[in-house]
Each structure stands twice: as structure tokens, then as C-alpha cells.
Amino acid sequence: MSNPMTVEVPVLPAGPVTPCCAPITSAELSPADAAKMAAMFKALSDPVRLRLFSKVASHPAGEACVCDVADVGVSQPTVSHHLKKLREAGLLTSQRRGTWVYYRVEPSVVAAMSALLDTPAAGAF
């Protein structure tokens, strides 16, 4: 019998984070897919949040702790709030190690956003 005290609880929700969708030029988004993708774009719609996201994404080894990214001119609680929003939207994953929480970009989600906006060459429009 397993001991409930030793069961590891995942930090991230178990729900699917892998989207979706054909390039936006090839097919109309369904209402459900539009709601899902709009939530992802919303996570990047704040300049400070986008800078934090870029700091994590461009950090060596693709991983950063709060201490690595906090110099964006806002308070520590605001930084934590923004990182939480990015995590809730599926764009970052997090892992606690010792006293710090480390953040990584979730490549499948970001790739889905990029693919959705993948347009043919300008001349094709």
C-alpha cells in the first residue's frame, strides 16, 4: 500500500496543453480553438509579462529562476503574478528545487502559437 505522504503531486495541472491548429491562412478557427488560442495570446499581451517570458526563453539552458528574471522594473509580487499567469496559460512550466522555483518555456504551446501565425510569403497575399 502506498503511503500518501510519499506520493508526488505534480506542480502542473494534468490537463492537455498541446493545442491546436492549422495556420490561420488555411482554415477558419472554430470558436473553441479561438478561445483557447486567444488565452495564450493574452498571456503575451502585457509588455512586462512578454519581457519576463523572453527572459526565461533566452536564458542559458532555457531555464530561469525568479532571481534571474526579476529586473524588469516592477515589484517581486508583480513578477510572481505575471509568471503565474504565463504558467496558467501553458506557456511556462515550473519546478521547485530547493528554495527556488525554476521556469521553462513549454515549447509545444509556443510552437502552436507560432504555427498558427505561419503565413505564406508576403507576395502570396
Place this chain on the structure above:
Amino acid sequence: MSNPMTVEVPVLPAGPVTPCCAPITSAELSPADAAKMAAMFKALSDPVRLRLFSKVASHPAGEACVCDVADVGVSQPTVSHHLKKLREAGLLTSQRRGTWVYYRVEPSVVAAMSALLDTPAAGAF
């Protein structure tokens, strides 16, 4: 001396709409670039607006008039408001022909958003 009544005010700002930026995994965004790119992501952060954008983008010939895209379950003024926001963010351009305004995706802006989110293969993270 110019007559202020005859000065033509451009509908679109004259500033450059062509962004920006290296892939987010390769370099940290500057505050100025983050502000610019966040405004573009904000334009896609509303589900109805994103559906309208996808309807224009996926329409034959990459062009659509209001009459082609208005069936998204909101009022005509709301559709017009969302299309205006997409135009102001640089994601759509518009052209009046006769009684209709026709909208097109601005490929350079959308390509810049996609490129910013262009991540290496998942394994590289």
C-alpha cells in the same frame, strides 16, 4: 501657409509596422520591442477578434469584406470595432472599394509575431 482644413490625416499611423525581433529563445526583448509586440498579441487576445482575424486570413484571395466575416455571433458595430482594433495594431490593412471596406492580413506583421515565437525543437529545451 497650409490650410488646416485641407490637411489629410492618414488613417494609419505613418510609423513603421515592420517589426522587430529575433526569436524569443535567442535574445531578450528590449522594453520598447516588448511594448510593440505586446500590442500585437493583445490584438489577438480576444476570442471573437481572433476568429474575425482567422476569417479574413483564410478567406479566398486573403481578402474579405465585413459582409464576409460578420457571422461571429456579435453585433455589426462590435464586428467593426474589432476590425478597427486589428487594423490599428497593424495586423490588418483595409481598403474602401465602393460601399464596402475590404480587409487583408498584413503579412509582415504576422510573420514577425510568428518569428518571435519560433522555437527550436522541443528536445532542445
